[in-house]
Amino acid sequence: MVIIMQSGASTQEIGAIVKQIELAGMRAHLSQGEERTIIGMVGNDRPIDRSTFELMSGVDRVVPILRPYKLASRDFKKDDTVIQISTGQRTIRIGGAANGLAMMAGPCAVETREQIIESAHLVKAAGANILRGGAFKPRTSPYSFQGHGENALKWLAEAREQTGLAIVTEVMSPDQVPLVSQYADILQVGARNMQNFALLNAVGMSTRPVLLKRGMMSTMEELLMAAEYILSNGNYNVMLCERGIRTFETYTRNTLDINAVPVLKALSHLPVIVDPSHATGKWEYVTAVSKAAVAAGADGLIIEVHPNPAQAMSDGAQSLTPESYTKLVAKVRRVAEAVDRTV
């Protein structure tokens, strides 16, 4: 249930509602809008008497949320969530039609200090505002390169210092959250970990924004329920990422579910990011799919770019050269303008 307060409701009135919710064995989540406060009531599914709240002072109305995800739902919060990230040198706003697209780019994995610093300068020059690069890599084979761990995080931080780009990097387990949070601006939860509930709880308790990737065999509702874990722990800065799902088609690595963009934006207020690199698995198709994603209403793109894709330690086949990424940005900018967004 969501309790919509009258505009101008006092702190005392809001406090009384919160207390009443807690008495009912539920948790209260406050969303402070420009005009009024909305209080989300989440917890068990026990029936609650709506009139208890309807009669309380300062309450405008009480709206039941029928969907299983509550805090992630548009019914709870009508306005788009805008996530603000400050790198010290610049402020980036992700989500909300008035804000530019989040352009995340960089190699699949951080391979060397030189490679990530060179990548940072190159993607920044091309128009990116966020640098990606894995320090901890979830690899199908235990014999594949697993990432440079904390050294890679230090190199990413150095790249941020030199360029002002924000950093997004993957965190694979709850015990890594404090370490990765020390260096990263955005914590990525990878597709393989979308339903790692211990990890979702851990990033939910962190103060860092989270990029939550859709599992390759997960429904949109499961993605939203995974986001709900993070939100219900008090971290409201969550981005949903469509990165392709498994289908019978094998020519491309995955199949981008373009439907997910308008559907997730309709069901939820959270920003939606598209990853055309893992969706296609082939760099040749990344530009076309990026344009489609932006045309469909995505709030940003996360794209793999490597200074020398042929030498990449992971995902070389889907990595763009800096030159092709520069061209991609120019094309995406024109599509963005057509749908009233900017790059």
Ligand code: PEP
């Ligand atoms: C990645 O971003 O490099 C990655 C491993 O992505 P996903 O979790 O979507 O496969």
Ligand code: MN
């Ligand atoms: Mn990758």
